[in-house]
Amino acid sequence: MYPSDLKYTKDHEWVRVEGDKARVGITDYAQKQLGDVVYLELPEVGRTFTAGDVFGTIESVKAVSELYSPVTGEVVEVNSALAQRPESVNADPHDTWMIVIKVTNPADMNDLLDSAAYSDLAK
Amino acid sequence: MIAFGSWDMPVEYSGIVDEHMAVRTRAGLFDVSHMGQIEIAGRDALAAVQHITSNDASRLAINQAHYSALTTPEGTFVDDVLTYRLADAHFMLVVNASNIIKDFTWITEHIVGIGDVVAVNTSSRYALIALQGPVAREILQTLTGVNLTDIKYYWFTSGEVANVRVTISRTGYTGEDGFEVFVPPASAERVWDAILAAGKSAGVVPAGLGARDTLRLEAAMRLYGNDMDETTTVVEADLGWIVGWKKDDFIGSDVLRKQKAEGTARKLVGFEVLDRAIARHGHDVYVDGQKAGVVTSGTQTPFVKKAIGMAYVPADRAAVGTELEIDVRGRRVKAQVVTTPFYKRPK
Numbered sequence: 001m002y003p004s005d006l007k008y009t010k011d012h013e014w015v016r017v018e019g020d021k022a023r024v025g026i027t028d029y030a031q032k033q034l035g036d037v038v039y040l041e042l043p044e045v046g047r048t049f050t051a052g053d054v055f056g057t058i059e060s061v062k063a064v065s066e067l068y069s070p071v072t073g074e075v076v077e078v079n080s081a082l083a084q085r086p087e088s089v090n091a092d093p094h095d096t097w098m099i100v101i102k103v104t105n106p107a108d109m110n111d112l113l114d115s116a117a118y119s120d121l122a123k
Numbered sequence: 124m125i126a127f128g129s130w131d132m133p134v135e136y137s138g139i140v141d142e143h144m145a146v147r148t149r150a151g152l153f154d155v156s157h158m159g160q161i162e163i164a165g166r167d168a169l170a171a172v173q174h175i176t177s178n179d180a181s182r183l184a185i186n187q188a189h190y191s192a193l194t195t196p197e198g199t200f201v202d203d204v205l206t207y208r209l210a211d212a213h214f215m216l217v218v219n220a221s222n223i224i225k226d227f228t229w230i231t232e233h234i235v236g237i238g239d240v241v242a243v244n245t246s247s248r249y250a251l252i253a254l255q256g257p258v259a260r261e262i263l264q265t266l267t268g269v270n271l272t273d274i275k276y277y278w279f280t281s282g283e284v285a286n287v288r289v290t291i292s293r294t295g296y297t298g299e300d301g302f303e304v305f306v307p308p309a310s311a312e313r314v315w316d317a318i319l320a321a322g323k324s325a326g327v328v329p330a331g332l333g334a335r336d337t338l339r340l341e342a343a344m345r346l347y348g349n350d351m352d353e354t355t356t357v358v359e360a361d362l363g364w365i366v367g368w369k370k371d372d373f374i375g376s377d378v379l380r381k382q383k384a385e386g387t388a389r390k391l392v393g394f395e396v397l398d399r400a401i402a403r404h405g406h407d408v409y410v411d412g413q414k415a416g417v418v419t420s421g422t423q424t425p426f427v428k429k430a431i432g433m434a435y436v437p438a439d440r441a442a443v444g445t446e447l448e449i450d451v452r453g454r455r456v457k458a459q460v461v462t463t464p465f466y467k468r469p470k
Contacts, residue, residue: 035333036140038423039401039430057452059401061139061422062333064452083399087140 001119002027003094007109008118011068014094015112022071022101022109026058028093029122034060037089040082042067042098048074051108055099058089067098070112072105125332128220130157133331142334143425146297147466150256151330152318155296155303156311159223159246161230164213167238172214175233175374176206177357179367183208188277188294190365193218193226198356198378202226203347205294207279215245219347233374250311254318254327255301255338257468262322263302267291271302285317296335298342298466337424340431343393343463349404350391350419350433358382359435361391389416390441393463394449396421396430398456402449408434409448409455415440418449424465431465 002008007015012030016023031037039059049055049069056067077100082088088096103109113121124131132154136142145151163171172180178191185208193201193216202222207215218226227244234240254263260271269282269291279292290305306314319327336346345351351360358366358379366379396402401423408416421432436447445460 035135036138036425039399041400059423061337061425062134064401064403090138 002115002122004115006094007070007112007114008121009068009070009112010121012122013068013070015070016097017109018100020103020106021076022073022103023097024070024099024101025097026067026089026093027118027122030065031090031093034058034063034065036061037086040086040089040098042078042080042082043075045075045078049101051105051111069101071101071103071108073101073103075099076102127157127332130220132157134333135331136329139331139333139337140425142328142330143337145326145328146256146299146330146334146338147426148257149326149328150254150259150262150301150322151297151328151334152315152322153253153255153330153335154250154311154315155253155335156250156308157220158251159218159220159226159244160249160305161216161218161223161227162209162213162243162245163216163230163234163240164243165238165240166212167240168212168214171234171237171240171242172206173367173370173373174237175230176204176216177366177373177375177379178206179370180206180208180214181370182367185210186279188279188292192357192362192365193229194357194373194375194379195353196375196378198358198375198382199353200347200351200355200357200360201229201353203345203351207292217251222347248307250306250308251303252306252311252315252318253295253301253303254322255295255297255299255330256327257300258322258325258327259299259301262318262325262327263291263304265321266317274302276300285314287314289314296342296344297338298344298464299338299468337422340420340422340433341424341427341464341466343433343465345391345433346420355391355435356382356387359387359389359391386438388438389435390438391419391433392436392441392460393431393433393465394447394458395461395465396432396449396456396458400451400454400456401430402432402434402451402456402458407450408436409450410437410440427465429465431461433463436460
């Protein structure tokens with residue numbers, strides 16, 4: 001269910017660690033809770049966030065939810081194509097990334113959950 | 124499942140968008156048994172209904188229904204209702220689930236002295252199943268001997284569906300053609316299953332509260348508690364068409380007549396968000412930098428595929444084309460007053 005090559009947060013984001021970068025999306029559990037995603041507000045490249053900061057907003061037909069940065073660092077890539085097809089968050093949550101952060105505080109990585117720990121949380 | 128009043132109801136089955144699109148293109152089946160029924164009967168039943176509701180019930184033939192308001196002396200909404208004329212001196216009001224007790228208490232208190240009339244809360248006698256969408260008629264027709272084509276919009280008849288005695292009403296809350304079927308609760312599951320089975324090959328799906336809300340919003344149908352309540356009048360809610368202006372006085376009629384003649388300070392309008400954002404219930408509306416109103420309903424809807432909604436705005440800003448600003452979580456976004464309904468089904 002939750003790929004073992006990803007790390008997770010208790011706020012239901014996933015992180016793919018790629019060297020000193022972290023690719024970020026939301027989990028299958030999160031998309032199920034939200035329902036049909038219709039709108040995403042993502043940051044500009046160059047913005048910096050501390051782990052736990054709100055980096056964007058995701059809206060489904062029925063609800064609004066905030067997106068939390070799993071790590072501290074600078075946004076180096078944004079999946080701007082998502083604006084045109086927000087429904088891919090529902091269709092393919094673990095392959096639909098939102099931003100890539102260049103990690104400035106590698107210690108944040110230690111706070112992330114592995115797939116077994118996250119599976120327990122997302123029950 | 125969510126708690127809705129004392130009911131556990133599904134927000135969605137297969138997903139709001141999927142269910143919404145099914146209703147617009149095929150049909151969806153809704154369990155709306157939470158809706159309440161209050162029956163008013165007795166020799167003076169018509170006088171009682173005329174006194175407590177805004178629309179002109181004398182114009183209803185037997186087996187005909189209309190949309191109406193249960194009004195306060197201030198011309199505001201105790202509730203919005205559908206009034207069914209079951210017999211010459213027997214009416215049924217279909218009311219919102221969360222208002223059943225309030226409405227029933229209100230009605231019994233306000234028909235005292237009218238004469239030979241009694242109100243009975245018959246909510247527990249009916250389950251209510253709604254089949255809505257362009258193929259609703261042909262699917263329901265396979266389960267009943269009643270010729271459904273003969274039931275005109277906002278008329279009803281008694282008959283049978285899947286061999287259960289029911290009342291079939293050509294009404295709904297989606298903007299589509301469709302039927303609402305009043306069923307004895309013990310037979311509700313049987314009727315539900317029969318309709319789903321009959322509609323399976325045509326792609327009929329069960330639909331929940333979420334799709335019900337997005338469908339009714341596209342059709343600009345009001346939701347009590349969001350778009351109007353005891354603080355907003357029938358005229359402010361732009362529902363003058365449910366007031367029987369020519370009938371005798373009723374509760375709140377003096378206020379409503381005055382508002383019709385002189386206008387109101389605010390009015391409910393439909394809007395479309397022009398920027399990329401979704402306005403939702405409770406967001407503030409700004410005009411010329413000043414807070415001037417509030418969004419009562421709003422979301423991105425699946426068929427129209429736009430962020431739409433309804434809001435109270437100053438009456439001089441209610442004209443179609445007027446630009447508004449809406450505060451979406453701290454960001455001012457542009458919106459524009461548009462004509463309603465947002466969606467109208469093809470004839």
